[in-house]
Amino acid sequence: MIERDDLDMLAAEFVLGTLPIEDRQRVQRLRTTHPELDAQILQWESRLSALNDEIEPVDPAPGLFARIERSIDQLEQASSQHNEVVRLRQQVSRWRLSTAATSIAAMLLIAVMMLEPTPTKSPYVAVFQHNDEQPAFLLTVDLARKQLNIQPVTARPAGNQSYQLWIKDDELGPTPRSVGVLNEHFEVDPAALTNYDAELLRRATFGISLEPRGGSPTGQPTGPALHGFLYPTGEGADTNRL
Amino acid sequence: MASDHPVTGWLHAVAEKDRTAFAELYQATAPKLLGVILRILKDRARAEDILQESFIKVWQRAALFDETRSSPITWLVSIARNSAIDALRKQPVEREGQESDIDEIPSRSPNVIDRIDDLQAQARLNRCFEELDKDRADMVRLAYLNGWTRDALADYFEQPVNTVKTWLHRALKQLKRCLDS
Numbered sequence: 366m367i368e369r370d371d372l373d374m375l376a377a378e379f380v381l382g383t384l385p386i387e388d389r390q391r392v393q394r395l396r397t398t399h400p401e402l403d404a405q406i407l408q409w410e411s412r413l414s415a416l417n418d419e420i421e422p423v424d425p426a427p428g429l430f431a432r433i434e435r436s437i438d439q440l441e442q443a444s445s446q447h448n449e450v451v452r453l454r455q456q457v458s459r460w461r462l463s464t465a466a467t468s469i470a471a472m473l474l475i476a477v478m479m480l481e482p483t484p485t486k487s488p489y490v491a492v493f494q495h496n497d498e499q500p501a502f503l504l505t506v507d508l509a510r511k512q513l514n515i516q517p518v519t520a521r522p523a524g525n526q527s528y529q530l531w532i533k534d535d536e537l538g539p540t541p542r543s544v545g546v547l548n549e550h551f552e553v554d555p556a557a558l559t560n561y562d563a564e565l566l567r568r569a570t571f572g573i574s575l576e577p578r579g580g581s582p583t584g585q586p587t588g589p590a591l592h593g594f595l596y597p598t599g600e601g602a603d604t605n606r607l
Numbered sequence: 608m609a610s611d612h613p614v615t616g617w618l619h620a621v622a623e624k625d626r627t628a629f630a631e632l633y634q635a636t637a638p639k640l641l642g643v644i645l646r647i648l649k650d651r652a653r654a655e656d657i658l659q660e661s662f663i664k665v666w667q668r669a670a671l672f673d674e675t676r677s678s679p680i681t682w683l684v685s686i687a688r689n690s691a692i693d694a695l696r697k698q699p700v701e702r703e704g705q706e707s708d709i710d711e712i713p714s715r716s717p718n719v720i721d722r723i724d725d726l727q728a729q730a731r732l733n734r735c736f737e738e739l740d741k742d743r744a745d746m747v748r749l750a751y752l753n754g755w756t757r758d759a760l761a762d763y764f765e766q767p768v769n770t771v772k773t774w775l776h777r778a779l780k781q782l783k784r785c786l787d788s
Binding site: 373374377378380381382383385386389404407410411412413414415416417418419420421422423424425426429430432433434436437440441 | 624626629630633637638639641642643645646655658659662663666667676677678680681682684685688692693696697728729731732733747748750751752754755756757760772775776779780782783786787
């Protein structure tokens, strides 16, 4: 058991920023379910906040607010076009983070739009994008049946290498988990997500990395870093991107 | 009173998806948040990406802001700092930044934005910092303001990492006693 005093130091070092990365991520997960820890974090934020008075303001580039508004437009548009964009916002912020860190992440972590099935449409989903070009893959997930389908858009066969699909969610731990290695027809077991509950799938982040043939030898993505962009899947939305 | 703070009003309005309030909030606070992020990440373009990410989070999470638990500025700065530190941990900056970090330590330059902060809190924190050994006060500042890890502090102060951790804990406990008294 964690002693109260230890918990307080955990909160203090979390706020200070000196926790090792694994502990930091653990605290971020724990605070959502442990009100006491969350309260201690808020108290430490408050105690140390006057340190920020030492920091000189810096004016952002003039166009930055417009960029932010466009991102938000995109979010709002997506959620109004579709009745349910489950936890999209969180996905987008994670995606933002991941693009800043892609060279480390060595995979593309993409914001995933998980849409409820509509009578006329398949419940689709994630866009995996290569550089600034057309999407490389589209991932479709039917949440009711937990069936997944991957469609290559511009992705080309990887020759001696393999594409590998990953899922990441706090509940699954700090590192991505392999969903499966795509075969030469870009297929992966459609039932590969059966063991995940729908709620987790809705909030999870998916990624595709390029790995040595047969899949990552380490169990973690090792392939090249790629960038991803979120595309709304609704009509008339194809010109917007985040 | 926190509830009289204009930023609190903007945050409540942003929680209702008020774009005008969001723009006003940005105008008033973005430079401060960028200052916080830039001090940690050093790189201007990267810092602006994280600022963008932070404001998207603000838009999404404004409804979670609770003025009885945080001051609005503290809440905003925490979003920016956490985003910046997470980004830094995932992709550390070059070590060259550290000498300039040291130079920044003694600087005390209150500026206009300070008026919206609690000046008493600032004075109290300064007083409590003065009670710490200089090395320990510097450690806390370098960690908080510049995002230094325990390892970086250990290198700079030429101490084992465990000693750094012990010093940090002692300094934090001492600060807490002083601030809460």
